[in-house]
Amino acid sequence: MHESSFFLVVLAVSFLLFLAAYVAVYVKQIRLPYTVALTVFGIILSILSRFAPFDFLNVLELSPDLVFYLFLPMLIFEGAYNMKFLELRANFKTISALAIGSLLVSAFFIGWALFQVFKMIGLEIPFITLLLFGALISATDPIAALAIFKELGVPKRLRLLLEGESVANDGTALVLFQVVLGIASGGALTAWKLAESFGNFWFLVGGGIIFGSVLGIIFSKLIERIRNLAVVEITLTLVLAHTAFIFAEKFLHVSGIIATASAAMLIGNYGRYKISPEVRSFMEHFWEYMAFVANSLIFLLIGLSIREARFGNYIWPIIIALAVVFIARFVSVYAVIPFTNKLAKEEKTPFSWQFILSWGGLRGALPMAIVLILPADSPFLPAEHRELLLVLTVSVIYFTLLFQAPTLTKFLNRFRLTVLTPVQQLEQEEGFLLMDSAILKKLDEMKASGKLPASTHERLRELYAGLHKDAEQRLRTLLKDRGEILSHEEMLFILRKHLLGIERQAYIRLFDKHEISERMLVVLKDKIDRQIDRLERRVPQAAAVGKGSRLAFWELEQKIYKFIDKINIAFVKNWSKNRKLDFEIEVYQKYRARKIAVEKAMKELDNITATRVFIDQAVIDAVRKQYDYWFENSLKRLDEMEKKNPILIESIRFVIGNTVSIALEQKILRELLQKGILAENAYAEVNDYLHGLIVEKHDVKKMYFKELKERGMA
Template identity: 35%
Template sequence: MEQSFLFNSASLVFLLIISSITYIFSKKINFPYTILLVLIGLILIPLSKISFLGFINDFSLNPNILFFVFLPLLLFEAGYNINIRELKNNWIMISILSIFGVILSSLLIGFSLFLGLNLVGFNIDFLICLLFGSLISATDPVTVIAIFKGLGAPKRLTLIFEGESLFNDGTAVALFMIVLTMIMNGGEVDSLDVIQGIFSFFTMIFGGIIIGGTGGYLFSKLLGHIKYNEEAEITIALLSSYTVFIVAEYFSHHFSFLPISGIIATVVSSITIGNYGKYKITPKSEDHMNKFLIFFTFVINSLVFILMGLTLDSIEAIFLDFTIPIIIAILVLLLARFLTVYLSIGIVNSFKLEERVPEKWKSILFWGGLKGVLAIMLVMMIPSEGNAGFEKILEFENNIGWTYSYHFKDFLTIITISSIMFSLFVKAPTISYLMRRIGIGKVEVFEKVEEEEWKIIANLKIIEKLVKFYKNNFLDKKEYLKLKNKYKNDTKKSVRKIKEILRNKEDDLEIFIKRIIYKYALGIEKQYLKKLFFYKKIEEKNFLTMLNDIELKIQSINNRLKNKGEEEKEKPCFLRKMLLLNTKFNIYDIYIINRTKYTIGKKVIRDLKSIPNEKSIFDEKLLKYVIGIYEYSCDLANKKRVEIKEKNPIEIGLLEKNILNKTFLKVEEKLLKDLNNKEIIPVKFYNNLIGDLNKELYSNSKPSHLS
């Protein structure tokens, strides 16, 4: 037992070392990392036959570990980073591809593979073909997204790929479990089984949405109560994915007539936390969590893809005997993906359900539909010899007259891995060529302008920091002037580039410059608002209301940049709209909102006035124009604030006193941290003091009688 564990550990460490070296090498040669890993896995097969390297094959991924330990966090990482506002703008396209598309693809693959295999003499039951269709229909964006980022693909195209992959996992698993259940029940299917299957599919999807949404909301609320404990924040956020996944699977296990998809639940929960709970996590905790998720996905993808190559060595069937089924399977997959993508986009464009999807994107969505981790996980979930449920597999094989020397799981494993390898070795390397060929990687005019805008904004922030460093004597005058002139000249260069791009369009140039300044100002608003919310100087409902307002303005600016013609009227984010449902705003909420608008507005004005105002960078009148907007907004907010205060002097006085107390507590917190960093205060006293301070600092800013 001890020796077995030692060899397993040695195998795991060896594979991770090889994966890390492969990753570094892939970056140097600019080649997709996952493709190299599969190649390395194939190379390791003959090496594992050498006696002193025999331990390489000792480590294997248990399907339960894959499904219950690795999958929830992989889903959390993907969902947590999805912007719900962008998702909302493309939800119809993504829904059609991930639900209708997966169902259509599974059926097309099932029927076509059944007919094709039987035509060439392979007597494979339809349910086995349909099982393959369900497990292989989900797409894996890991390799494609890496290529997209390298070539600068349109953000919307990337979002559609990510969104489709995120949601079609749930659909594919739901279909897979339904078909596998039919197989485990002997394979005899009647009309009642079909109705039950359809019912189960819908309960899986909608049950998953309900449990995921509820779980995400509750965990987000919980995160709001532990802001001063970074370790607990990260743990709670990550455990949310496991909790909703296990709850959904537990419910399905005990109430088999009402199954719920753990995958859908985890996806919805992670999106909720990423767009609602994220604001309640300290920036430091969020940074640590993001780094952990990047590391975790690297480890899992490394192990799965490198073991994909090694898995072929464990299959007893002769690989060459499957040449014809593999070719048929690949052709069927291409046909199904082609019809699914072109039909789905055709529906959206023909009925004008959403912003039109460009015609040239069809070929990228078709060819970029790669297969990956989930397909391997699902094929491993089919019971094999020695596992629970294998007797039912044998019963099914006996019922359908299975005469081959290998089990149907081996057959599915071979064509699944072959299909994944085709997508990795043939489709993935040619995506870049296809994108360049049809001009998708080409940078549009508005993207060039936007790139220069962000350079200007970054340079202005650096100049602002330089001024502070110089005032605090961190820089001498010579070095300060040298650096300031460098970034000022870089800013001027970006402005000149924008002028060149938009030459002969003076009106457009003025609009774009105003947009740069206004977008920069809105960014300051959003950042400062989050800070006020984090320190409980503004309540959650008021924070969400103001955040929605800022994001709508940012989205409106982005829409105008793309020259969509008539300005698109943005609607509030659905998730936050639901969270604010039945929320009542009293006079004190209105006071706090106006007070916050006034405070943030003043900060924005100060920041804008600190921008170098030489005409060679910004025309002064454009800067004054945006400052004027904020001065007018501050004036209105202040008048409303004063009006409410005059009508409710005692209550508002207590509220202001409470807010002022928070400000002093924040100063005290900063002082304590500074003393601790300089090792002036003993750690024991620091921990006690900072703990008591945090409890008071992160409590509600509103006096109890105003709640």
């Protein structure tokens, strides 16, 4: 690139980002998926770029390196970062079947069908070339479909299947493409080469998983050492996304996409609570923005990159390819899902969902990036064949985005996947009642404090009291229509799920205030997540097998320490003694956190009772009885621990109290800065000092041994 043209590149990129921002606002008004609108504008740009004053856009081109090493790692990382291990594990076999089985069926069906049909019309193209096309075009892009799903509120598991398949099959599609490309460039196909290719496929996939997971753990540990430095923590995740991809592809020769996805899932699950509380929310917004920029530029650049393509020369091949790819998606989904429904011990995927997964299998950035890396001219791929594959790829991408995506809503409505279930209707009315009750309470507080005149208060209270009454009437009607027995079960489900959500949030807040360890947060949160999952799948809690992997492992660890105690070796016993002390601290944290979380849930239960959301008193009584038991059990356990080791418990309480006090000091310090009472340099110095105190005073064992020594008990 000439130095004098660099400003044109900056100008062109700025123009595209401005256009992307405009499109993002515009699509909200016309209710069109963002990527679909970008595709349309990309086509318009490809025409406008031929004329002044838009010809400066010709300085940009969509190169494979730009997509692979800059944009793709960001898109993969953002998609995988928000995936939960628990949900993936519950649907692992179905997602794997779609990402591997369905992809293989699709790729080979497309290659075989195109080879047969093209031969009929006199177009002689080698099967291996068409198999390359089948591999690259079978990678799905769920962005447009997920935007529609989110807007219309389709079942959460359906969204997970589509997104999980896409993240995984991006990697498997590229791996399959690389394997087929190796076969194509290597001459004749033999049994040995086929076996070698099969082994290479799994090496690329497995190597990517292992390398990405290791990097994810390493970077999680690095982030753990950094507190409240948003720019550093976010930068490390950005470095991780691209490092995982580049090192996997260029140095280890394993799948970069799978490595990046694995690293992102490790950070998003194992490392999520190692990220500073103040940074955690901003991290999600940052990656959402990076995905927005990457997608925007890719789809607009696709439009600019096809301005020289000769679509008119390939009308019949395009029509045939569109039909074959469309059919292949349905064949590949319907070929594998019945097996997972029958063999896998997972929730079944109904026929309507299979249809939506087929219709929603849109294509996006990855197929375009892959087709661009095809060699310009080689013995096995002449220039005219490469041009054909490029034209077919762009045509399929545009067809899925401009035809399938806009019509997806029609099929979602036809299968009634957007209709609120009776439980969701009950949850909706519960939400209206809780909001109206909270507003009425706030209005009374504002009047009592003199912030709201009596006349205004009266008018507003009349308005929201009417809304509250209407919501209550709708709820009564809904319960009457559903029948007493069924409505009782549904109300019990809603109330339990609501209170479990409050418990979960309480644990996260306790961790953010340094009152429980990260390990204890994971144990408690994992248990809550499992209970919510069982509720949503309508599995009775009493019928659930096991205690959850986190809690089971935690308890198994303690049995191992008891066994080690029997080994009469000094350093082993000292190590075991320290670990057992850690365990006692964690047990105290567990029951103290349970007590606090249960108290918050019971307080919310009192609030719900006062708002008359749950008309069936039996529901409230049943749940209150369970929470009363949990509260009393937590108090009993805490009391037993204090009697057994009062010095340790006092040390724990002192450290927690001290930590909470320092956190309050930090809050007051921030307020002083915002009010202009404290200078920025003074704020930074005091804040660093307070943060150091939290780290230092949080060592319970150090304080415990100090107390023992002072009392002559060490």
